[in-house]
Amino acid sequence: METNTQHDLSALLSRYESVFVLTDEQVANSCLPVFSNQPSMANAKKLVLPAGEQHKNIQTVQRIWDWLQAEHATRHSVLINLGGGVICDMGGFAAATYMRGMHFINIPTTLLAMVDAGQGGKTGIDYGTPVIKNGIGVFAEADATIYEPQLLQSLPAEQILSGYAEMLKHGLLQGEQAFYELLEQDLREVSKPAFGEKIRQSVAFKMAIVEQDPTDKGLRQILNLGHTVGHAIEALLLDESKVESRKSKAESQQPIAKPHGYCVMYGLVAEAYLSHMLCGLDASVVSRLSRFMLENYGAAPITCKDHDALIELMQHDKKNKEQGTITCTLLKSIGQPVTGQSVTPQQIREALEYLCNL
Ligand SMILES: NC(=O)c1ccc[n+]([C@@H]2O[C@H](COP(=O)([O-])OP(=O)(O)OC[C@H]3O[C@@H](n4cnc5c(N)ncnc54)[C@H](O)[C@@H]3O)[C@@H](O)[C@H]2O)c1
Ligand SMILES: [Zn+2]
Known part of the structure; x- marks a missing residue:
């Protein structure tokens, strides 16, 4: 390679x-x-x-x-x-x-x-x-x-933001410097040559993980950060008939399916909240990430009425270890991920409530 x-x-x-x-x-x-x-x-x-x-x-x-x-x-x-x-x-x-x-x-x-x-x-x-x-x-x-x-x-701005969420995920896994630099980045500069170095660092980080676990048997699972909740939101938005908040006023609205990275961004916020609740991640990280989401991606297009459907989708995830619980990658601190964390549906509900109230 x-x-x-x-x-x-x-x-x-x-x-x-x-x-x-x-x-x-x-x-x-x-x-x-x-x-x-x-x-x-x-x-x-x-x-x-x-x-x-x-x-x-x-x-x-x-x-x-x-x-x-x-x-x-x-x-x-x-x-x-x-x-x-x-x-x-x-x-x-x-x-x-x-x-x-x-x-x-x-x-x-x-x-x-x-x-x-x-x-x-x-x-x-x-x-x-x-x-x-x-x-x-x-x-x-x-x-x-x-x-x-x-x-x-x-590349349209929406697609830039989609990729940027995966870079933020790498930053959260990598360490404070990488993460906070990404939060401070002017997103209009992303297609400029100088940003190439940041892309290179992000790829190098992913590849260092992949080289240690090419077939996704252990360490690579840290790259799932944000994706347990993110994938459920992505799946829900792809099937509008299941989105409760849309049922009453669906005709007047635009399609709400979002690019993958938008859903990862919502998932990162929810899973940062879970990380604070269960693994001691500092609350300031959750609030910085939430603010970045609101300023750049907007609020997650779901309401409390969608929580049951989202939890059901997460319970069907093949990565779950025990029946009834949902398996996530969480963070003890920036740069210190923990894989295979069992989370209860009630804890997920709390994190979704946090996300929806932002
Ligand atoms: N293999 C992996 O490890 C891995 C990881 C993450 C995602 N994925 C997969 O990647 C896919 C999503 O990728 P994506 O977000 O790049 O979507 P995409 O390939 O559909 O591209 C998004 C849109 O942007 C357009 N486009 C692409 N480059 C452009 C450019 N330079 N200028 C203008 N328009 C451009 C495309 O035509 C398309 O309409 C999903 O299928 C997902 O499963 C794979
Ligand atoms: Zn992804």
Whole structure:
């Protein structure tokens, strides 16, 4: 595994028999032109897919396999995944299974994919009835991940914030300096070259964890911070019919599904509250994080009426150890996570009440 900048791209690509580029419609418009001076990339075969999580499925993977076969890709070819987490996850899976595994390189174009999905070896697609997120996949590491912060210039603010929540999560796990620097950061500067160093630090932190536990058996579970509550909120918002607060006035409102990182931000606040209650995390961390959430992400779009449904979703999480309790990663202090913490539904309810009253 290695990381590269664009300057090394030609040398890197010269190792392969042929080059294939997978991207989505939005990224093809905003990011492909950045590589027009890279002949090996500009002349590569390209497949442009429709954008969005709803296309991260087996039908699209089949389309990718068909394309690779029709264009005579071999195990010595390379597939470049140019896009956000959807393209990196799905392209990685298609490459890892094509002819029992062809090479692939990720060029993440969202902040979330840069700091999270673009590296770490988890590939896959959503699958099943009802659909299970990342229900099918394999561990497969990209040959390289290339970071180009200027690609973020076209990324909508909402997507920047989504990735930023994962960076904050890394900061909370890493230590006080990393965390408080992120809280002070001017978010308008995130696509500027100087911010590249912060992205690099965030990735390095994640990779240090992944290298010690590549297949998610122990230490890597610290990266679930914020995700027990976050995933439940994400799932609830995706199924509006279950959101109680919407039932009465649904017609007049916009869709409320939120990008993954927004739900992680709400989850971080709720789990910081639980960490204060159960593991002694300083109350000032909970209030700083809550203020950052309110100022940048707004209040969580749920009410007390949604708590039962959220708790039910958390109780079905496959990571739970004991029946009836919910397993979370919590913090004793910034930089001191504890995994496998059993939390009762009543304690979760209290944390959700805190979140909803903000
Ligand atoms: N493998 C992992 O470890 C891991 C970790 C976290 C998340 N994920 C996965 O990542 C996915 C979410 O990733 P995401 O948030 O990047 O979503 P995404 O890939 O859907 O991208 C979000 C939107 O931004 C657009 N976009 C991407 N880059 C752009 C750019 N530079 N300029 C303008 N528009 C751009 C895309 O077309 C898309 O519409 C989920 O499927 C999640 O499961 C995987
Ligand atoms: Zn996440």
